[in-house]
Each structure stands twice: as C-alpha cells, then as structure tokens.
Amino acid sequence: MSLDSVRAFFAREAPDIAVIVTPEPSATVAQAAAAHGVAPAQIAKTLALAFGERVVLIVARGDARLDNRKLKDAFGAKGKMLPPDEVAALTGHPVGGVCPFGLARPLDIYCDVSLRAFDEVIPAAGAIDAAVRIAPERMAELTGAVWVDVCREGEG
Secondary structure, eight states: OHHHHHHHHHHHHOTTSOOEEOSSOOOSHHHHHHHHTSOGGGEEEEEEEEETTEEEEEEEETTOEEOHHHHHHHHSSOOEEOOHHHHHHHHSSOTTSOOSSSOSSOOEEEEEGGGGGOSOBEEBOSSTTEEOOBOHHHHHHHHTOEEEOOEESSOO
C-alpha cells in the first residue's frame, strides 16, 4: 500500500522519476548506501518529530544527526522522535521506508540544508526496499518542504 502511494505520487507529480526496488532491504542508512552504491551521507533519511501537538518530517543526509539547540531555535520547542507505530500511522510508510512522498495525511516537511551538498540524494520510497534518486531542490519543491538548518553533519 505504501509503495503504491509513493508510485502514485510520482506518476502524478514527477513521472520522470522512477521508484527503484532493490533485491535486498535498504531500511537503514548503511543498507541503503550499499544497495545503491553511494556513501551513507548521500542517503536522505526522513525523521518524524513531534513538537508538542505538531508533527513534522525532517529529511536530512544519512550521516547527519539532529542538533537539539538548532531544533529548538527553528521550531520553538524541544522535539521528540515518534515511536515506529505512530510514524507508520501518520505517514502510511513503515519505518525504514519513511519518506516525504505519498503520505497518508498532510504533514509539514522540512529539508535540512545538509542535503544541498549533493546533486542527487536517495530517499526511501514507502517500503524497506524502495527508493528514488532525486535532486534535493526538486525533492523540496515536489513536497512543499521548507529548508532548515537543524543538523550536525558527519556524526552518525
């Protein structure tokens, strides 16, 4: 179902972008980097955070870690990572396949500026073995994302 919603999103919004399904799982940054032959940093991981009642998705490079001070400055509150069952319920995507495309319900999406280091990034595509190759600017444009600086690079 989730992979189908992502495929439908791209068929409607960007038919030139193909969803890639790999024979091996790519649910973690390391697995995705190996499956797609890129450095872990080039994987675009999508994190779901709650700031009080507000839930947002933050897409960041694979080796970046959230910076609590920057998060508080950007969102006005301390963020809390959502548990896997809530993430799946809110996005319609399983953990390991969470992405900003084909969401079960509208959510505010933010792209960390760390992604701009690459011409192309590889976010998941709604399943633990699916992804797309996309320019960071195009991903932000297609998803209505706002650019933020909320990460420390190269730490995880």
